[in-house]
Ligand SMILES: Nc1ncnc2c1ncn2[C@@H]1O[C@H](COP(=O)(O)OP(=O)(O)OP(=O)(O)O)[C@@H](O)[C@H]1O
């Protein structure tokens with residue numbers, strides 16, 4: 114990682130006006146355990162990061178979405194957030210998949226963390242759902258308890274208020290969403306972001322599904338920043354063996370690396 118080594122907690126707070134409530138984040142520090150992947154995967158994520166940075170300084174809140182389930186949104190969203198934080202950018206990762214979140218279990222975060230659903234139901238204030246992580250530049254918001262009405266929750270004014278709040282505090286807000294073609298929540302969340310990255314699973318998502326997702330975003334006037342072709346098997350000949358590498362699709366490539374299933 115190309116993280117600036119002298120980036121300290123003090124610099125993280127620099128420029129934060131007092132009274133923003135930012136210091137009101139939870140004191141608890143979360144330690145997400147992220148699996149090692151081949152360096153080419155991190156390179157692909159860094160390419161994605163570079164492209165997003167080049168998309169303009171007005172692109173701050175980025176939704177990561179896909180047409181269908183299981184295409185790799187959460188994996189990419191979290192690694193992407195880590196990568197932004199690695200540059201010393203104040204970053205917050207928001208898990209908005211209230212219906213089917215795997216973030217806590219995948220990254221070994223134990224205990225029932227309060228999150229979006231509690232905040233959106235009005236039972237907790239927004240700063241109290243922000244968790245610090247062991248990376249000074251990365252904070253997280255979890256989904257919280259399962260809620261029966263996620264689309265109503267994310268379409269209400271409190272979600273918009275939260276997005277405005279975090280936009281004011283962080284350099285980047287990375288939002289993991291649910292699949293666009295299956296439930297409306299993803300679209301509602303993406304609408305509150307400045308741009309969206311569409312993840313497409315290589316060899317699985319058919320063109321019509323990807324097109325449908327793209328059209329939905331266009332109708333909703335959501336800016337599409339690009340697409341990631343995920344799990345693309347690329348046979349590289351090295352030392353006489355053929356193995357998976359990563360392939361460039363339209364937009365960015367993010368290769369198959371055999372991460373453990375959830
Ligand atoms: N490039 C990749 N190579 C190999 N496995 C991957 C890759 N990207 C994701 N996976 C695996 O695919 C599965 C689905 O990934 P992930 O949970 O990130 O998808 P998702 O789109 O967020 O799913 P959902 O729609 O259920 O939220 C997981 O087991 C994950 O480890």
Ligand SMILES: [Mg+2]
Pocket residue numbers: 186187188210215289290
């Ligand atoms: Mg997911």
